[in-house]
Amino acid sequence: MNIEDFISSNPDLQQILMQMHSKLFDILPCGISIAADAGCKTIIHNSVTARFLRIEPLGQFSFSTQGPHPMKVYQNGKMIPAEELPIEQAVRFGKEIVGCELEFVWEDGITKFARWNASPIRDNDGIIRGCIATMGEITDYVHKSRKLRIRRDYLEKLVEERTSELRKSEERFSKIFHSSPNTLMIVRKSDFRLIDVNQRALKNSTFSRENLIGNTLFELGMPEAHFLQFKDKLEENSSIENMEFSFLRNENEVTYLLSAEKMELDNEECFLLTRTNITKNKQVEKEMARLDRLNLVGKMAAGIAHEIRNPMTTVRGYLQVMGAKTEFKSYSSAFGIMMDEIDHANSIITKYLSLACHKPNNPSYQNIDKILDDLYPLLRAEASKQQKEVVLETMDTPKILLNANEIVQLTLNLAQNGLDAMKENGRLSVRTYTQDEQVVLSVKDEGTGIPRENIEKLGIPFFTTKDNHTGLGLATSYNIVHRHHGKFKVQSGSGGTEFLVYFPIK
Structure with missing residues (x-):
């Protein structure tokens, strides 16, 4: 049809x-x-x-x-x-x-x-x-659509797998980041502001998370010069390794090492920072350097003190005998001056010998309060000569392992420094008390304080700011404290200086 x-x-x-x-x-x-x-x-x-x-x-x-x-x-x-x-x-x-x-x-x-x-x-x-x-x-269209759907499903699955891997990777990073024993921070490159910190950073900080996030290290206390140096290095090299910086916290110097590596987070360039507190390391380094100097002086003392002391003793004996003779009576004043100078030189040698000693001689369990009570009249008499006052306050501390003579020498050195630092009518306070399983000896004056740049030099042999002094008094004191396994701490300001000595109870 x-x-x-x-x-x-x-x-x-x-x-x-x-x-x-x-x-x-x-x-x-x-x-x-x-x-x-x-x-x-x-x-x-x-x-x-x-x-x-x-x-x-x-x-x-x-x-x-x-x-x-x-x-x-x-x-x-x-x-x-x-x-x-x-x-x-x-x-x-x-x-x-x-x-x-x-x-x-x-x-x-x-x-x-x-x-x-x-x-x-x-x-x-x-x-x-x-x-x-x-x-x-629409056969071609359907076939192409099916191919596209298969391709889309494959890509979606691939994206899902990659997203899952990325999520797992981010979860692993987050877990490592927040549980790390080191202080970790993430800083945004565009404005150098913190966008995250781990738990250790919060524990080591006086700020809360809310106060840390969104601020720069400069706004959180880093010295401006260090912050600018930190920024310049990161902008130039995208990484920093062990940059050292220090600042004052509660009148104490704190030192950190700062390292940084570039990273990408949520499609934004950032830096992962690690901060290590090396304040204690620095203190140990300073103490080791001080001990090395003391050791050097000790070796010098051990090598020459006895050789010098013997002939000086002989010379002083002859001067004393000659000064007693009638024919030399007109020179008695000169003989007296010469013997005083020999005695002064001999006292310096005695301090040298004290520096050479590495452990207290014949220590025994004693009460430091008793030692100070016996020493107090001498301290009061010396203060009275200078029209100053000494106050002793003891708190019934327990017995500890001490060498009484060395504790007397330590206290006299610290007290003399305190008296020298004060004007007339000044008061020197000597106290003892117990704190954190330690017996504390405190000697505090009402002087003008010690410049910060000099505090770190205290205890260095021959360092002194006084005329006609050797600088061995504090060096000897530091060595005595070290021999007793104690610790020295100095607090100084415009209202005076306090020397604190911590002796272990056990």
Whole structure:
């Protein structure tokens, strides 16, 4: 049957197609199918639809006809019966079908996809006589969409895996960061402000997390010169290794080592900082240097003191004998001066010998309060000569291992320094008390204080700010404290200086 016969045998279609050229049915680029009866028994397809359905051009094909069909039709992955196809829905139920996507699967494995539209054809009485349907093949589109979906699913899975790895990595970093025994901080490169700190940093800081986050190290107490140096080095090298800086905290010098490495956090350039407090290390280094100097002086003393002392003793003896003779009576004053100078030199040698000693001589368990009580009249007499006052306050401390003579020498040295530092009517306070399993000896004056640059030099042999002094008094005192396994601490300001000596109880 050709198109003319088909149209002639269907008067209902003549009115619809009367204005169309007969070849229009075949030359339209879209697929067209026409159902010529209300039972969808006769459906004719133009060449586009025929090629899609793999039938002859203008061939008839209907799922409503009897007999096996060469393909199966699926919608959304589910096989559908003939009555659910777009043409059947339009003819049997008068539905307007738009954009119905179907999958056609042939027995030989060929699969095609198409998007269908269908509209019922009614006569003048409104009775459905058939339908017209259009079809557009979307096989390539579906295949590409599936490939894209597979690719998208793969990429999403890959992104999910990478995200999961990144999340795990971030969790590991966060765990290591916050549980690290070292002080760690993260600084933003753009403005050098802290964006995170670990628990150790909080523990070692007097600030809360809220007060730390958002501030620069300069705003948190780093000296401006060090902060600018810190910034310059990071901007130049993107890393810092063991940059040392010091500052005062509660009148005590604190020293840190600061290291930094560049890192990226949340797509933002940052620096991971580690800060190590080396204040105690510095103090140990200073103490070791001081002990080295004491050791050097001790070796010098051990080598020459006895050799010098013996001839000086002989000279003093002869001077004393000659001064007693009548013929030299007119020179007695000169002999006295010479013997005083020899005695002064001898006292210096005695201090040298004290520096050479590394442990207290014959220590025993004694009460330091008793030693100070016995020494107090001498201290009061010396203070009275200078029109100054000495106050002794003891707190019934326990017995500790001491050498009484060395404790007397230590106290006299500290007291003499305190008296020398004060003007008339000044008061020197000598106290003892117990603190943290230690017996504390405190000697405090009301002088003008010691310049900070000189405090670190205290105890260095021959360092002194006084005229006609050797600088061995404090060096000897430091050595005595060291031999007793004690600790020295100096607190000084405009209101005076306090020397604190800590002796272990056990």
